[in-house]
Structures are given as C-alpha cells and as structure tokens.
Amino acid sequence: MSAKTIDAILNKALAGEDISPEEGVALLEQTEPAAIEDIRVTADALRREQAGEIVTYVINRNINFTNICEQHCNFCAFRRDAGDRGAYWLDWGQIEEKATDAVRRGATEICMQGGLNPEAKEKGTKEKANSLSYYQKLIRTIKDKFPQLHLHAFSPQEVQFIAREDDLSYSEVIAALREAGVDSMPGTAAEVLDDRLRQVICPEKINSATWLEIVGTAHKLGMPTTSTMLCGHIETPQQQIGHLRSLRDLQQNAGDRGYPTAITEFILLPFVGEKAPAPLRRRVGRDQPILADSLLLTAVARIFLGRWIPNHQPSWVKLGLAGATEALNWGCNDIGGTLMEEHITTMAGAQGGSCLEVSSLQAAIGEVGRPYAQRDTLYRHLK
DSSP, X not given: XXXXXXXXXXXXXXXXXXXXXXXXXXXXXXXXXXXXXXXXXXXXXXXXXXXXXXXXXXXXXXXXXXXXXSOOOTTOSSOBOTTSTTOOBOOHHHHHHHHXXXXXXXOSEEEEEOOOOTTOOEEOTTSOEEHXXXXXXXXXXXXXXXXXXXXXXXXXXXXXXXXXXXTOOHHHHHHHHHHHTOOBBOOOSOSOSOHHHHHHHOTTSOOHHHHHHHHHHHHHTTOOEEEEEEESSSOOHHHHHHHHHHXXXXXXXXXXXXXXXXXXXXXXXXXXOTTSOHHHHHHHOOSSOOHHHHHHHHHHHHHHHXXXXXXXXXXXXXXXXXXXXXXXXXXXXXEEEOOSOOOTTGGGTOSSOSOOOHHHHHHHHHHTTOOEEEBOTTSOBOO
C-alpha cells in the first residue's frame, strides 16, 4: 500500500473518524520504518488528545487463588491438575494475609483470578455445596475486612464456569458476585476473539460470542470491565483487527444502549512461550515477545479503538519495564500496577518480574518526560 494511502488512513483517524478493519490491517502490515514512525506519531497524538499527558499507575495486588484447572490451554504454563507438583490452592487465611499485606503497602485494588477448580465449592444458603458460594466466600474474605478495596475479580471464563457448575444464568452469577462485593470484571480469557484460532490455542475455553455476551451482560448490570488481547503467537493481522473490531463494537453498543459503564481500558498481552506447552511454543518459535511487533500493534490499537476506549496499558510483566516504558510513546497513557506478585506470566518464563515499587513506575514515566499520577481502578486520579 502506498505512503499516500497510509497518510490518508492516519489523517482520517486524526480527524476523529473510525478507521475500517481493512485500513487497520493495512497499518499492521507496514514494514517501512518511515511508515511505522508515522503510525507511532499518530497514535501518540491521539493518546494526547484522548487521554492527556499524565501517565497513570495503580497500586494493586494480584491474588491467583489456585492454579488447579480443568482446562488445558496451549499457551498456559500456570495450570496444574490436583496432586501435580507445583499445584496450589490458597486457604482463607492465606488470602486474608495477602490482602492485609496489600493494604499495608498502599493498595487500592485487589485483582483476583484463578484456575477452574471443580472442587472449589462451599455450602450455600440451602446447605448444598456449590461454586457460587465458594466465590462469594473468596469475596467476603477480603471485603469484610477491607471494604475500601476495589475488587477486580473473576474473568468471563470464571463466570461461565460458575454458571455451568450451578445451573445459573450469566446475569444471575454476575449480580450475585457484584452483591457480594466485586467491583469490576477483568477482560481476560479473551485471548483472540476468533473461533478458528481459539480451537487451536484454547479449544476448551468459551467461544468468542460467549465472551462478548458475558462482558456485555456485565455492562448492562452496571459492572465495568477491562479488555485484553493475547498477541504475538500464531494469529494474523486480520485476526488481531477482528478482535479489536469486536471490542469497539461492544463499546459502541454499550453507549447506544445507555449502559452506565463499560470497558475502562485495553491491555495488550504479548505471548511468552519459554515454558508454555511445547506444541504452540514450537509453532511460534521463540520464547519472548518481539518488542517491535508489540509496539506496532499497540499503536494500531490506539488508532483503531480511538475515542471508544481511551485508556491503553502495556504489560511490563511481559515486555519488561523498559519495553512498557517505550510503549508510552506508542499510544499508552497508563503503565499498569505494582502487582506485588504475579504467577501466570512468570510461570511461562517472563523476564519482567512480578512486583514493582511505586518509585520504579514513577521513574519509568519520568524517562519519557511526562507527569504521573496515581489512579484508582476506574481511572480517577488520586491525591
């Protein structure tokens, strides 16, 4: 595609218009350094217009409460079967201890997700053991002691798991989790919203329509969500843009229907394959993400999603802090959270670490010459 055509696409985005999927693919397929630099400059300009100069961060803690999981995703080095070496399942005291430590260190958010463990059941109001009661107890273990914490918990896949186990609707599960104390839903388990690809990388996971249905139901019920994409494995530019189009359509639908909240941020999650299951690792042919590819997709995501999802965050766990810092020049306005611990990506062989101090995040932001601010989960600046 000619430089003139690329310029026309970028000017269209700068004018505030949505670019088409075909135009998004054209941007992703650029290999000329000059064209890629024009894409970066455009994404950075749109970031400035849509999100401002301030780079935000959140003080949060991850709690992955179990890695015992019934599914076998081909990119996952985290999951274990019960009884396997390295399998774990946190008890209530351990979860409370982690939450207490997070509060002591200034956290405003707990992000909690885990494997799909069929044994994770508790007795409910009718004294029948069920999955929903277990997840409600997870919530209460944290929120009864620390009601001020924002609980960002349980992916669409976990919602489907609870609904299946207990024969409930998605709306019933989400409403019950929200009533118990969940404040927002992680947009994980999306991987790439293309069912042909999902049959290769995560054949046991929910399909694209189910993911979109559950996230849309959360928005309808007033629960905000995030959004993600697992990239840099065997997906094509067309599939990447198809994923972004599904997110954009979902966000536009929430606005058209007048839902009180919807997607708060987009996070790109580059594939780390060092310890991933062998078949996919061999097909990808590398252990760590290619930074240049991740940065180009970061920029195109900003251009394609435009004003619809204004907050974009890189993954310092996957890219390293230096890579995440560079992403601030490619359309990102947020550098993520402190995490305090991280298991899913670390167990896959990521080299970015699992905990960062606030001072490290602030110093990284300073390297790109922009001011910083602490935020809460919903992107409200905190003093």
